[in-house]
Amino acid sequence: MIITYKDDKLPENEIKIVNHVKDYIIPLYEDLDLAHGSLHIKETINNSIIYAGLVKEEINTTLCFVAAAYHDIGLLHERKFHEYTSAQIFLNDIVAQTHLTEYEMKIIADAIADHRSHNFGKRRSIYGQILADADHTTDPETSVRRMWFYRSEWKMNDEQKIQDVIEYAQKLIGWVDAPLSRWELNLPEQIVIRDKLREVLLDPVKIRDIINHIET
Numbered sequence: 001m002i003i004t005y006k007d008d009k010l011p012e013n014e015i016k017i018v019n020h021v022k023d024y025i026i027p028l029y030e031d032l033d034l035a036h037g038s039l040h041i042k043e044t045i046n047n048s049i050i051y052a053g054l055v056k057e058e059i060n061t062t063l064c065f066v067a068a069a070y071h072d073i074g075l076l077h078e079r080k081f082h083e084y085t086s087a088q089i090f091l092n093d094i095v096a097q098t099h100l101t102e103y104e105m106k107i108i109a110d111a112i113a114d115h116r117s118h119n120f121g122k123r124r125s126i127y128g129q130i131l132a133d134a135d136h137t138t139d140p141e142t143s144v145r146r147m148w149f150y151r152s153e154w155k156m157n158d159e160q161k162i163q164d165v166i167e168y169a170q171k172l173i174g175w176v177d178a179p180l181s182r183w184e185l186n187l188p189e190q191i192v193i194r195d196k197l198r199e200v201l202l203d204p205v206k207i208r209d210i211i212n213h214i215e216t
């Protein structure tokens with residue numbers, strides 16, 4: 001997956017932090033499994049940039065980019081409290097401290113610490129709300145790929161895994177159709193995005209086709 005963030009017209013300090021994230025932070029996710037690694041982070045970044053352009057508030061997309069890039073970095077150490085570990089890793093980052101203001105650091109750290117679902121309705125800023133929604137996989141292809149990768153080590157043959165993904169995809173529909181319970185921004189555009197995801201999750205032929213095109 002390609003990151004769609006256009007960074008050619010940014011102020012100098014923002015270019016430096018974006019380059020740092022691209023060169024040193026995103027590659028760290030390669031150490032996580034394929035379902036939770038850089039594929040998820042790139043989608044979260046792309047979703048954040050899309051949502052930032054849809055909300056009525058004026059958003060600094062570089063802050064969204066950075067928050068999305070660091071939000072799961074704590075998973076490299078532990079899972080249970082990874083939102084706080086991720087926020088702390090970000091706050092300790094000397095390059096981030098050099099190129100961002102104290103206020104920007106706080107906005108990003110709060111958004112990272114608030115990203116998990118138990119914080120629904122309690123996100124401290126619009127940046128936290130954007131990150132929380134962006135964290136949900138909504139790209140149909142990414143959704144199927146993540147389900148497939150998640151099963152990569154399972155003791156099943158490929159056909160059984162495909163059937164399991166198709167079955168699990170049906171269960172995800174309940175979540176896709178629960179707009180108010182899981183979404184912070186609740187934008188009209190998110191309904192369109194959800195519809196596209198639903199269409200694929202309900203279609204075994206499309207799911208099979210995506211899996212068949214995954215490069216190994």
Ligand SMILES: [Fe+2]
Nearest residue numbers: 071072082115
């Ligand atoms: Fe997370």
Ligand SMILES: [Fe+2]
Nearest residue numbers: 040071072135
């Ligand atoms: Fe995440």
